[in-house]
Amino acid sequence: MDHAQWQQENSRYLSLAIAWLRLRLQRMIPDATVTDEEIEEAAALMLALEEIEPPPALVELSSILALTRFEQSMLLLCAAMELDTEIASFCGKIQGEAQRYPTYALALGLFDDPVWDVVSPERPLRSWRLIEIHQSGVQPLTVSPIKADERVVNYLKGLNYLDDRLQSFLAPLTLPAVEADLDACLAPSQQQVVAAIAQQLQAATHWQHLPMIQLLGSDRASKQWVAAAVADFFDLPLYRMRVELLPTHASDLETLIRLWQREIRLFPVALYLDGTAIEGGSSEKGAVAALQSFLDNIHGLFFLDVREQSAQLEQPTLSFEVAKPTPLEQRQVWQQVFEGSPDNSAALLSSQFNLNLTDIQQIAAAVRAEREQLTAREGRAKPKKSVKVAPVELDRRLWDACLVRTRPRLDALAQRLDAKATWDDIVLPQEETLLLRQIADQVRHRSKVYDEWGFRDRMNRGLGVNALFAGESGTGKTMAAEVIANDLRLNLYRIDLSAVVSKYIGETEKNLRRLFDAAEDGGAILFFDEADALFGKRSEVKDSHDRYANIEVNYLLQRIEAYRGLAILATNLKGSMDSAFMRRLRFVINCPFPSLESRQQMWQKVFPPKMPIGELDTKHLAQLNLTGGSIHTTAINAAFLSAQDNTSVEMCHILAVARAEFRKLDRPIYEGDFHWQLSLEENCKSKAGI
Structure with a gap:
């Protein structure tokens, strides 16, 4: 039976069940004319449909959550209140107009084989949050209004979805969009991890009491692909929860746990717990305690994403290291995504960059798209999957794309320096x-x-x-x-x-x-x-x-x-x-203090080619005991001084700012070091204001 057929049969069953319920309610109204035969006939029609496969939602829920027949009937009464407008009227005629709603007392008189503790917090109706009892003031429990949970009512109608109260904690795990299928996003070494996890889970004796799967390592993307592959193997959707969002208040956490325990039975999913945010440190003790309590009370297939195995958790655990693909695997993928690329290019990329397969595929796709745009402009469109470009150009594009791809994470942790210096710029022994x-x-x-x-x-x-x-x-x-x-x-x-x-x-x-x-x-x-x-x-x-x-x-x-x-x-x-x-x-x-010869070389190289330079005596400037850094600073200050004079940089400018550099460094000043064509020097001093 396909889903559309089941939906139709489930709706028919729910209609028959409510019709049976209406007859039972009508019989309790004074002067009612409903007979036992009518009720039995309606019950027979309802029971006949309970045998379909898959069974109707009410029957399935009762089986999953272990409801008795009385509890199932009581849940039907509460749900019918939301589905049939006449149920409230029937309740009012039976209990009095002030009580136009289902109550425990009504259910006790309405259904066979009543269970006296059915509304206790430990029984399924309340422990699974199937019903809510609105007891106010001194109102007795037996006559307090009882309401079916909205999510449960929709489930009985055949609408199965994750409870919206979990939406602030859970979301479907979205993976990067790539052209390849799921298996192609995992390297052989990572597929072995998937197989090992699946084998361990298949050997479990009870699906509701599976061990926690800890996925270790720093590559979150690969861990998510591994979890997705395992969930796909067991035909389960995968949802993600960030551990730091777990409530630390006991009552809120208890509500979340109860909802999750119910939902995992009604809407089976695999859960991916992102625990990297609470690793280490002493400020997350509350979060760790909340996580431990959550893990102690949840069941099913769930993964915990951590960098290193946690010693703080007591849950039975299977731990698997998920590393990035090996250099050889990365090398092979680089060769595959760009046919005709030289082998040494793939070797260089795989040795320098440590990327997962998704990163490699997305980088390749971006470079391919960029190249196709260029060729399209030139009127030379080429096949999408076989772009032939010059090896040197391709290498440079891929290299630059890898650099850009890997920057964001590190940019948030350290200062990136713009490296412009070349071998010609540096002066060392x-x-x-x-x-x-x-x-x-x-x-x-x-x-x-x-x-x-x-x-x-x-x-x-x-x-x-x-x-x-x-x-x-x-x-x-x-x-x-x-x-x-x-x-x-x-x-x-x-x-x-x-x-x-x-x-x-x-x-x-x-x-x-x-x-x-x-x-x-x-x-x-x-x-x-x-x-x-x-x-x-x-x-x-x-x-x-x-x-x-x-x-x-x-x-x-x-x-x-x-x-x-x-x-x-x-x-x-x-x-x-x-x-x-x-x-x-x-x-x-x-890196020693530069020698006289080294300082002269530095003075010869310090000014850019575009800088207008006058007659400089670099041998004389080398007599100034300055490091390369100070020479660079002096050159920049001299350039600004010459720009102020609207002239080329001259010895007078350099000596003037060099004197200031010596003062800054608390170095002794020997006038002989700063004598250079005295008349020009005096002119320079007057302009510099010294």
């Missing part, structure tokens, strides 16, 4: 420059070394690259990071460790976990400034705060080592760094 190039090359070629040449199997630590940039302020540490980021065409983020470290136990690890998980997606370069504040030489542990601080440092170090991208730590005080920590770094780049 040759040995340090070579080391910087080695760092860039290791990031660029790690797929070949780790995957093609097999070093991945021999690595017992992370596959990323970490380095320490040491030198006083202004010696080029940040510029060196920008040069590498610009060369590799990667996003560069500066992390303020003071903003990451929290006074709440567990919050620091939570912040760091979010940071590194977000950075993994885009292979971003992480630049930890002033690392000596956290990685300095370890002091004696005097209290629990010191001990926990050491735990936080160790956790950060572990994440840096495990990070598959490039992590750079910068310090002004290399000598204060812990030696044990230094040994675990792959590179240490020293």
Whole structure:
């Protein structure tokens, strides 16, 4: 029987049931002419339809919620009040016009085999919230109005939907729209997780008492696809609930639990609990307690999305790690979505970016659509699924799309730097420059070394690259990071460790976990400034705060080592760094105070090509003991001074602002360093107001 046929039969059954009820009510009215034969005939017609498959909604509900025949009849009486306008009149004629509504006393006299405790809170009618008793003042319970729940009335009519009182907590889990089907959005390694979960659930002895499925890991999208695939396997719609929305007030939580217990029986769904917001920290104890109470009282198939297995929950649990597709799986998908793309392009994308299949498909679709728009403008329309473009152009478009795709999560956690510096801009000793190039090359070629040449199997630590940039302020540490980021065409983020470290136990690890998980997606370069504040030489542990601080440092170090991208730590005080920590770094780049020769090179490069420059003596300027950062600041200030004079930048401008830079740095000023064609210098001083 299809749904339309069942709907028709259910409506017929409900009409027959109400007709039977009307006869029973009419018989209780004084001077009624209804006979027992009429009632029995109506009952026979009603009972005959109860045998259809699937059964009518009232019969199905009574079976699911274990109602007795008396409770079923009482529910019918309350529902009929909402469906038949004459029921109120019958009630008034039987009980008196003041009581034109169903009551418990009426039901006791109306139906056979009455149950005296039927309206107690523990019995199904009230525990499942099927009826509501409106008892006011000193009115006895037996004569208080009884009303059927609106959701239940609609269910009896054949309208099955999730109770609207749950809508503020639940919503259908919507997944990203992609061209592929459900299986194509999961890599083989993730499909194995789906199969393992389904196998465990099929082995369960009682569907109403399934264990909770904890989905672990940082890739929420993949976890949602896994949950959707499992729910689809059992032919269940999947709904999402955010755990932080659970009410913490006991009565509100009890109402929610009761409604959910009823709804999961009337409208079977799988539930996806998003618990990432309450992980860690001490401020969510109420939410954790509410979650525990909710889990203790709900049944059916439900998933809990957390990054790490929760030790705070007591519910029987099956835990499954859901990771992003392996680099090889990502590489294969990149090759599939763009036929004809060079294999080394797919290898580079899969080694640098850590994306799930949905991300890859959406990036490919966006690049394909962009390319088709361009070709359409040129009048060269091409087949949708086989876009042939120049490999270099395609690589650049895909790379840029991946960068843009992976930025939003990290932009909310760290400061993104606009990397403009190039190898030509930086001035460092040759040995340090070579080391910087080695760092860039290791990031660029790690797929070949780790995957093609097999070093991945021999690595017992992370596959990323970490380095320490040491030198006083202004010696080029940040510029060196920008040069590498610009060369590799990667996003560069500066992390303020003071903003990451929290006074709440567990919050620091939570912040760091979010940071590194977000950075993994885009292979971003992480630049930890002033690392000596956290990685300095370890002091004696005097209290629990010191001990926990050491735990936080160790956790950060572990994440840096495990990070598959490039992590750079910068310090002004290399000598204060812990030696044990230094040994675990792959590179240490020293950014010394620039030599005379280096300062001259910096002065030769500091002004942009468009800047009008007069006769500059860079050899003389190099005599000024300034770092690269101070030289850059001096050049900018000199440019503004020359713009004020509407002339090219001259030595007088530079020397004037250099003197101010020395004052700012509390450096001793030797007049001989600032003598240059005295008459011009005096003119410059007068213009500068010094």
